[in-house]
Each structure stands twice: as structure tokens, then as C-alpha cells.
Amino acid sequence: MKPESDTAIYEGEGKRVTPAERRATIVGVILIVLAVFVFWVFALGSEAGVQSTFKLSLPQARFEDLAWTVNSRWLGFIVSGILAFLGGMVLRRSHVKWTNLALAIGLILVAFAFLTWAASGKSFSLVGMLRATVVLSVPVTLGALTGLMCERVGVINIAIEGQLLTAAFVGTIVGSAWGIWAGLVGAVLTGALLGAVLAVLAIRFRIDQIIAGVVINIFALGLTSFLARRVLSEATHLNSPGRFSPTKIPFLGDIPVLGPMFFNHNMFIYVTFILVIGLHFGLFYTRWGLRSRSVGEHPEAADTVGINVYRVRYRNVILGGMIAGFGGAFLTLAQVSRFEENMTAGIGFIGLAAMIFGRWMPLGVFGAGLVFGFARALQQKLGILGTPIPSEFLSMIPYIVTIIVVAGVVGKARPPAADGQPYIKD
Amino acid sequence: MGPFSRLGKVLTGEAGQTRTAQRTPSVSRASASEKRLTLELRHITKQFPGVLACDDVNLTVSEGETVALLGENGAGKTTLMNILYGLYTPTSGEVLVDDVPIVMESPSDAIAAGIGMVHQHFMLVPVFTVSENVVLGDEPTEVAGWIDQKTARDRVRTISARYGLEVDPDTYVEDLPVGSQQRVEIIKALSRDANFVIFDEPTSVLTPSEVEGFFKIVEGLKADGKGIVFISHKLGEALEIADRIVIMRRGKTVAEVVPKDVTEEKLAELMVGRPVDLVVDKSESKPLEVVLLVDNLSVLDDRGQLAVNGMSFDVRAGEIVGIAGVQGNGQTELVESLTGLQPSMSGTVYLGGEDVTTKSPRAIHKMDVAHVPEDRQRSGLVLPFTITENIVLDSYYESPISRGVQMNWSEASDRAERLVEEYDVRTPGINVLVSTLSGGNQQKVIVAREFDRDVTLVIASQPTRGIDVGSIEYIHSRIIEERDAGAAVLIVSSELDEIKALSDRILVMYEGRIAGEFDGSASTTEIGLAMLGGAGEAEAS
Ligand SMILES: Nc1ncnc2c1ncn2[C@@H]1O[C@H](COP(=O)(O)OP(=O)(O)OP(=O)(O)O)[C@@H](O)[C@H]1O
Ligand SMILES: [Mg+2]
Numbered sequence: 001m002k003p004e005s006d007t008a009i010y011e012g013e014g015k016r017v018t019p020a021e022r023r024a025t026i027v028g029v030i031l032i033v034l035a036v037f038v039f040w041v042f043a044l045g046s047e048a049g050v051q052s053t054f055k056l057s058l059p060q061a062r063f064e065d066l067a068w069t070v071n072s073r074w075l076g077f078i079v080s081g082i083l084a085f086l087g088g089m090v091l092r093r094s095h096v097k098w099t100n101l102a103l104a105i106g107l108i109l110v111a112f113a114f115l116t117w118a119a120s121g122k123s124f125s126l127v128g129m130l131r132a133t134v135v136l137s138v139p140v141t142l143g144a145l146t147g148l149m150c151e152r153v154g155v156i157n158i159a160i161e162g163q164l165l166t167a168a169f170v171g172t173i174v175g176s177a178w179g180i181w182a183g184l185v186g187a188v189l190t191g192a193l194l195g196a197v198l199a200v201l202a203i204r205f206r207i208d209q210i211i212a213g214v215v216i217n218i219f220a221l222g223l224t225s226f227l228a229r230r231v232l233s234e235a236t237h238l239n240s241p242g243r244f245s246p247t248k249i250p251f252l253g254d255i256p257v258l259g260p261m262f263f264n265h266n267m268f269i270y271v272t273f274i275l276v277i278g279l280h281f282g283l284f285y286t287r288w289g290l291r292s293r294s295v296g297e298h299p300e301a302a303d304t305v306g307i308n309v310y311r312v313r314y315r316n317v318i319l320g321g322m323i324a325g326f327g328g329a330f331l332t333l334a335q336v337s338r339f340e341e342n343m344t345a346g347i348g349f350i351g352l353a354a355m356i357f358g359r360w361m362p363l364g365v366f367g368a369g370l371v372f373g374f375a376r377a378l379q380q381k382l383g384i385l386g387t388p389i390p391s392e393f394l395s396m397i398p399y400i401v402t403i404i405v406v407a408g409v410v411g412k413a414r415p416p417a418a419d420g421q422p423y424i425k426d
Numbered sequence: 427m428g429p430f431s432r433l434g435k436v437l438t439g440e441a442g443q444t445r446t447a448q449r450t451p452s453v454s455r456a457s458a459s460e461k462r463l464t465l466e467l468r469h470i471t472k473q474f475p476g477v478l479a480c481d482d483v484n485l486t487v488s489e490g491e492t493v494a495l496l497g498e499n500g501a502g503k504t505t506l507m508n509i510l511y512g513l514y515t516p517t518s519g520e521v522l523v524d525d526v527p528i529v530m531e532s533p534s535d536a537i538a539a540g541i542g543m544v545h546q547h548f549m550l551v552p553v554f555t556v557s558e559n560v561v562l563g564d565e566p567t568e569v570a571g572w573i574d575q576k577t578a579r580d581r582v583r584t585i586s587a588r589y590g591l592e593v594d595p596d597t598y599v600e601d602l603p604v605g606s607q608q609r610v611e612i613i614k615a616l617s618r619d620a621n622f623v624i625f626d627e628p629t630s631v632l633t634p635s636e637v638e639g640f641f642k643i644v645e646g647l648k649a650d651g652k653g654i655v656f657i658s659h660k661l662g663e664a665l666e667i668a669d670r671i672v673i674m675r676r677g678k679t680v681a682e683v684v685p686k687d688v689t690e691e692k693l694a695e696l697m698v699g700r701p702v703d704l705v706v707d708k709s710e711s712k713p714l715e716v717v718l719l720v721d722n723l724s725v726l727d728d729r730g731q732l733a734v735n736g737m738s739f740d741v742r743a744g745e746i747v748g749i750a751g752v753q754g755n756g757q758t759e760l761v762e763s764l765t766g767l768q769p770s771m772s773g774t775v776y777l778g779g780e781d782v783t784t785k786s787p788r789a790i791h792k793m794d795v796a797h798v799p800e801d802r803q804r805s806g807l808v809l810p811f812t813i814t815e816n817i818v819l820d821s822y823y824e825s826p827i828s829r830g831v832q833m834n835w836s837e838a839s840d841r842a843e844r845l846v847e848e849y850d851v852r853t854p855g856i857n858v859l860v861s862t863l864s865g866g867n868q869q870k871v872i873v874a875r876e877f878d879r880d881v882t883l884v885i886a887s888q889p890t891r892g893i894d895v896g897s898i899e900y901i902h903s904r905i906i907e908e909r910d911a912g913a914a915v916l917i918v919s920s921e922l923d924e925i926k927a928l929s930d931r932i933l934v935m936y937e938g939r940i941a942g943e944f945d946g947s948a949s950t951t952e953i954g955l956a957m958l959g960g961a962g963e964a965e966a967s
Contacts, residue, residue, distance in 0.1 A: 285572055285573060286567070286570065286571040286572050286573060287565045287567050287571040287572075287573055288571055290554075290558060290561075290562060290565060290573060291562070291563075293551075293553075293554075294551050294554065294562055297551045297552070297553055297554070298549070298550070298551045298552070300549060301549035301550060301551050301559075301562075302551075302562070302563075303513070303532065303533055304511070304513065304533050304543070304545065304549040305533070305537075305549075305562050305563030305564070305614075306532070306533050306534035306537045306538075306563045306564075307534075307562075307563055308532065308534065417552070417553070425513075425532075426513070426514045426515065
């Protein structure tokens, strides 16, 4: 986890600034622009005197009628003011370390102002939205963790989409036939199998890893679509596996807002939390992590200290596949309990974006997953709320967020040095 | 890690070393510690495409013995050692420990057999810290494989204190200059406690005092009963440290001598096959106008610290200025800033009277500046490119190498052919990848590219790092030729002998400042003192 380097660059004629300072300038300008936008569109766009109501608990929960009501227009003014203040502070470039924090706070505030505007004169379940954010972040996070497991050891995996989809499919069938736990095992093994295929193609046969990934994706899409039409449409009993039900964690689950967000879910979500934290510490603090990263950064160096580069690569790519398999199971055994053609709809690729956004670090990846989860939750809930924005635009939100994020709002990320390079021993 | 902990690993089935470990000498050694083990390479042949790198080579090392391996660039020294270390599989021949052939399929087999190695091209992970690099593959762990960072750091500190190899365990390796990376690489090999240690050009970027420290290390290892193979192009070092000297030429061992029977001249002749001039002939310099003027320059390093701290100096046409100093005192940043690779924080650089402080590397290059970077593999060459491609790396975009949008490859090949010949690059052809060249030959490719045009300023960091005596003779004479033709030359080197041999004026750099200025005839001790931050200013000429 090396900090970014911080040497000077030239800005115009002879003026010398560090990259961090230049970024601060850009971020500062963005914040000011957002302040103006919020002022114009969200504050002035809400009718004077109208209120927005945010519900802070779910129906039938312990504190059922927790809610918060604000004057929509005034909230817009306040957010706009804070944004302008943050922008000004960032532009002073006196504490460049805080640039990212200011940007993050700014973006959360903008999202909030947007919601207030959208909900003005109505009541909106904020907790429902945040809960959906967490739930929808899970498949993205799992996809990103898969990518991370592979790329950290130098194998590019763009087959995540195919792994998720096939695992979701197998999970459905096995789950319908033998129960959801069997379905889960089947899905995870499917992921492992596809991981092994990718590993053999990439490591043993040194096929271009992007091409190998594309091949697996096309194969997965074709096969599952075909079987879904041919088999599942006839044998519908094979397409109703049932679901893992939520388990509320005692005490924690009753905390207002945070309880429903994090502690009242099915086991997939808890396991995802554990995976994120476990992998993060595993990667950066354990022998397994150090060895894995060395293989992804400088396989020759790893080899010279007696690490078996091939074995580490196989192991992690297959483990990554298992994580994707778990993610696939989440889709059909927890979220919808049935398989549909191409039901992943790009989640695997969004996962790759989340991996980059999260800088190949599990905790970062989870944060990125939450951003994408939020984008999808927004899309869903706004549709229900009924806003002036056309629904086509709403469904674009997650993908637009992906593009903006990968195009580098968040600074430059550095992939593992040997990412995508086969290791050739003499 | 001693024989027992290795045995422990075997018992717990760890690290996949079980199979070969049963044959390891270290286990048997515990019972018969009196006996001296011998490591033997028997009839080793290694054929690369187009090159017979090793041709039926025999070599033995016993515990408690230091063998120096000398030879020209491309003679096959590194290849031979990589075979011994399990990195390359020989075409034929075998490795034996005490007459027992051992399976060498990967370095883990060599490690299990008690062999350690310092690699010519460092095997360090740039984004890891020093201590992470040192413990990699042999990590001190707590429960669940959790790495014990404190023990890891202590391991580095113990060795660096014991052998005087100063380095901070928590810095990231990529932020270290090559000299410090060299120390890390040595620390890494020492921390493994092997019975045999191979040092492949460990001293190529060390300062004289560090070299002395290194010799103490070797003496210590020898006294501990370890067998040592030492590769170097500095003949004096071989004479000083070795019990036996083995000389390789074109893949064969051609001679084996004992230090007391030979001189440096004799060794050079055995290596190259002709008498070599070890002292550069150099006439008095005739400095003319100022070409490079550096005024109060400050540069930050990667961590945002001042690496170059308000330096001012000039280099005139027709003179060679040497910058001496222990690596890591800002030389890297200075050179990168002068060549436009890294921006400065304040100060001005003038080239021929023109302000070039904020110019791009190409703009500076186009003002006829030659640059030999300190790290040949990172900033001097594109390793997966051929020799030809690397030779035209600085001129591919202009005539005659390109014709409009099209490359003129025949012109490029002609140039490559000529330079390979002129600089004696040992290679099967100009279309091999530079990554397959031996270290010294890679260096020659860079020097050839940079010197093959009219230059007004030469900036060279460690220009002869890893180059054999025969070729050093040639490169030094080329540098002096450039000077006599009116170029200004700035040499940066941690190797004092080289600085002294070439420079008309010597600047000593310490902690980002000039800690002393000497003329070319100053004594080594004077300069050495200034390099350690001693009172150099007083003697400024
Ligand atoms: N991986 C490889 N593929 C092809 N040829 C190689 C490879 N490694 C080395 N060679 C060739 O083998 C020969 C011996 O190289 P080697 O690196 O052993 O030389 P060396 O004696 O260590 O030289 P130096 O002093 O320059 O380090 C060279 O001609 C080199 O081009
Ligand atoms: Mg070599």
C-alpha cells in the first residue's frame, strides 16, 4: 500500500506544482461548479416552502416512525454553501492531503441534495434506499474481489461476467433439485471450474488473457441462454430454487439506520463483509498476501526466493473463481430465486471497474462497490418515486458512474506491475 | 534459519521443499559438521538460441573457500550461476553436492540445498518495503500466517548493523537508488543463512568504503565456513578477496589461477586474450566556455523530501566533471532533473546559455545532450525490444531512420550492425531482444546509442557499471575523445576509481549539496572524507 509519489510537475510557464496540488485545483473547480449546479437546479428547482420527508426506518421495525423532514429549498441552499466552502478550501491548496476527503464529502452532499429535490413534497424511504445500496453492492463487490484475486497475482480476469452467469445458472438448477445449500456448493464449484479453465489457458498455454476471458464470457452467455430457453422454459421446476432468508443480528440489527443497512440480511451479505475484511488483511499482512503480491509485481523475484509462481497463480485464480461463483449464487439464491437469460447484465464488468476504482485493495473495492450499489439503488428508487427524469436516463446511471469513475476522477491507480504477463521460465 | 528450522519446515510439509530437502546437505551436515561440503558443477553446457553460453564447464567450490569468477561481458558467468541456482536448466551436465547429484528444477531446490545468490539484476519487488523484500519467501509469521513485521524489521536491522550495510527497513525499494538496492539484495542473501553464497557483481555500484565493508562480510562468511562464488569486473577486488580465480571466455573456463601468482594486467590479458591498458591516457584538459550552468537547483524525491538542495555548479566545454558520492545523496534526482525526466522545485538550469529548466526530455536531448542513466534496465532500455530498436530509440522519429510515416529499417540495422561491432557487443545478432543480453552488453548498447552522434553535453551515471576491463578501456577513451572534441562531460559515479581516472574536476555530493570540490589529482582519502560529509569545503580548490 504505497502512497502515491509526489514530485513536481510544471504548470504553464515555469510554475512548479506537485501533482497533488494540481489535482486539488481540479477538484476545487469541480466542487465550485457543483455548488452552482446544486444552487440553480436543486435549490431553486424546488418550490419554496415545500418539504421533503425521509423515512429512517423500515415498516414494522422497532422504531417504526423515525423520519426526518426538511425544507427542500433550504437544504439545497445549505448544501450549495458547504460545497462552495469546500471548493474554496481545496483551491487554497494548503492541505492537499484532504482533497479526496473533500471530494467524497462533496459528492455525498450532492447525492443528498439530489434526493431532497427528487423527494420534495413527498416522502422517501432513505433507509430502504441505503439498504438497497448495500444489497446491490454485493455482486459488484464480489466480482471486483474476483478480479482483484487474479490481478494481484498477475492474471487479468475479464471472465468475471461469465463466471457469475454460469454459477448463477448452475446454482439455480442444483438448488432447485437438491436444495439451496447444494445450489450454493454447485455455484461455487462452477466458479472454481471456470477459474481453472482461465488459469490453464492463461498460465499454461499463455493465451492472451483478454482473449481467454472474452472466450469464456461468450461461451457462458451462449450456453446459459441456450439451456435456459431449451431446458428451463420446459422444466420450470428446475428454475425455482428458493432463497436464503435474512437473519437479523441481535442488537446490532436494531440500531436505527445502520441496523437495516448492514445487520439484517441473508448470509451472503455477511460473508461478503467477512471476505472483504479477511482478504484485505490477508493481502497486506500475511504471508499468503505478500507472496501473492510479489508474484503479481515481479514474478522472477518471487521465483528466486523459492516461491512457485505457477502454483500461486493457479491457486489464486481458482479461489477468485470461487468468489465469483459465490456471487453468482447470490443472484439466483438470494436476490431473485430464478434464472433469467443474461441476468448479470454487465455486473462482472462493473466489478472490474470497481476493482480499478478501489485500487486493487479489498476495502477500496468495497467502497467502490457501494458507489455502484448506490447508483443502482438510485435508479430503482427514483423510478418508484416518479421524477421528471426519463426512466431511460435513470437506468443509465450505474454505467455512467462506471465511465466517470474509470476515466479517473479518483486519481491515478497503478495496477500490479506484471498484470497480464505470462511468466516464462527458461 | 539453520538446518533444523529447514528440517522443521520439511516435517510440517511446508514450502513444497519436501522432495529435494531429503537430499539436502544441511541435514546430513548436522551430524558430520567437521566435513567440508563441496558444490560442484559438472560438464555444464547451456545452449541459448544462437549462443552457446556455457560450453562444458566444470567448477567446484568448497565450504570455507572463496572462488572469483572473471570473464568478459557475455562470457557466461551469470548463466552458469543461474544454472547453479536452479533458474536455468542446463542443456546437459549436472549439479552435485558432495558427489550427490541434486535435482535443480527451481530456485527452491537450490535454496533447499543451502545455496543463496545475489543477482546481477536485482530481484527486488519495487513496491515492497526493504524488510518485505528481505523476508519474502521466508517470512517470520505468527498465527494464520500473519507476518511479524517487528521481527522482519529486526532481521534487516541486525544484518545491516552487523555488516555496515545501512538501509532503512521501511522504505519502499523503488524509492532507493541502485546503490542502496544493492545493499538490500546483499542483506536478503545474507539473511537466508545459506552454506554457499553466489555474489554476481555485488560491488558494481558500491562506494569504496562499502566495498571494504563487503569484503569484511565475505571474510566473515568464509570464517563461518561458507563457500563463496564472487563475480566482478574489478580485478583488484578478485585479487584481494579470492582464494582461487577462475577465468571464463566465451562459455569455457580458460584458466584457473591463485591471486599471489598474478597481477591485474595478467588477469585482464587472460580474460580478454590481449594486453589491456588499465590506466586511461588523458591529456591536460582545456576548458572553454560554460556549457551547463546549474544555479541553486532544488529537486524533491519521490517522498517529497529535498533530495537536491540548492546546488550550483558549471561544466565547461572540453572538461570532465565528476560527481562523487555515496549513492542516495541526491545524484539520481540531480541527473533526472538535468535531463528533464524529473521536474525541479526551484532553481535554474542553463544549457549553452539557454534556460532549459522546464524543457521536456526530448527538447533537452535535441540540444545534443547524451544521457547514460544509472538504471539500465529501468530507464536505459526497452527490454522486450531488439538491439536495433533500442539503438534507434532516440532517433526513430527523424530522418534517416524514418521516412515520413515509414521506418527505414535497413538504415536502422546498418547503424546497429556498426555500433555492435564498434562497441564489441557480444550477441548472436542485432535482432535479439536486449533482455537476453548479458548485463555488460546491455550497458554497451546504451553507451553506443548515446555516444553515436555529435554531443555538446554528456551526462553519464555509472557509465561503466558491469562492463569488463576491455570494454571499459574503450568507453573511457570514447569519453575522453568527446571531451577533446569539445563536449562538456558530467560523470556521476559511486566508484571513486572511475571518477578519479576520468575527471578534470571532482565535486563531492553529500545530502543534496556539494560537500567539496577537488581537482583531478586529489587523493582518494580526501575525497572519501568529503563523501562521508567530512570537512571537504576547507580544501575546495
Ligand atoms: N535468457 C537468455 N536467452 C538467450 N540468450 C541468453 C540468455 N541469457 C544469456 N544469454 C546469452 O548468453 C551469453 C552469456 O550471458 P551471461 O549473462 O551469462 O554473461 P556474463 O558472463 O554474466 O556477462 P556480464 O559480465 O556482462 O554480466 C550472452 O551471449 C547472452 O547473450
Ligand atoms: Mg552477468
